[in-house]
Amino acid sequence: MVEAAASDDLDARRAALDAFTRQYTAPCVSWLRANGCGADQAEETTQNFLVEVVINRQLLSNARRVSGPLRALVLRALRNHATDLARRRSARDRHEAAAAAQQAAESESEHSYQPDLGFDADWARAQLEEAIARGCSRALALGKHSAWRAFELRVLHPAVHGRLEPEYDEVAREAGLIDAARAHVLVREMRMLVLSALDEVVSETAREPAEVEAEIAYIRECLGAMGR
Structure with a gap:
């Protein structure tokens, strides 16, 4: 993503911006x-x-x-931008969110980073959602509809809805597979597809393999703290 954003290729830059968004x-x-911030103000x-x-x-x-x-x-x-917007607004338009953002930005040095667990947790979830979307797209493009359905039943749906994972016999039956063993193999295959996509997503913003590994580990830490 970072490299594509600096590319001379207009399509590559647009794709990078879309991915960032x-x-x-x-x-x-x-x-x-x-x-x-209220909902409308945050969106704006x-x-x-x-x-x-x-x-x-x-x-x-x-x-x-x-x-x-x-x-x-x-x-x-984002912190600095929120501060800048607050300074541009008239006193009557300022509200507690802008003041809080200004105070937070001014309390840190320009080049320091104070982890924000809420921001990082949402970032981690967005990285995983992007990886799942890419994994799904690739699985369906390969005609692996039943395999992805099995992955949804065994992994995604329980994670999203907080339910227990169904037995592989049930997964096989609902996904139209021959037996539990086949369902197990395909779920593992789809899991690897998503993990590969996650590695790809993270590598678009991390420069070195060690940074990619560290960011993926941090994603797992954030999602674990969220209980998701």
Whole structure:
């Protein structure tokens, strides 16, 4: 994503922006809501952030020159942008969310990163959702409809709805597979497909293999803390 954003290829830059929007809009909105913004204000501020900072100031292109994970750069930029918006508004338009964002931004140095568990948790979930979407698309493109259905039944639905995982006999029956053994093999295959997609998603913003491993480990930590 970061490299594509700096590409001379217009389609590559558009794809990078689309990927960024999918993966970071929800975390940005959630962070603003957690800091006091109403729903409409959070959406408006996020859209303004995407236009002014991500597009006009080329946040993704500049990320290549900044050390650390992209999520840290995005959160710092969002905090600073919220502060800037607050300063631009008249006193009657300022509200507690903008004041809180201003105080948070001014309390940290320009290049420091203070982890925000809410932002990071939403970021982790967005990374996983992107990986699942890519895995699903690839599975269906390969004609593996029954395999993906089995993965949904055994893994995704229980995770989303907080239910116990069904037995493989039940999975096989509902997915139209010959037996539990076949269902087990296909679920494992789809799990590996999603994990591969997650590695791909993270590698689009992390530079080195060690950074990719660290970010994936952090995603697991965040999702574990969320109980998801």
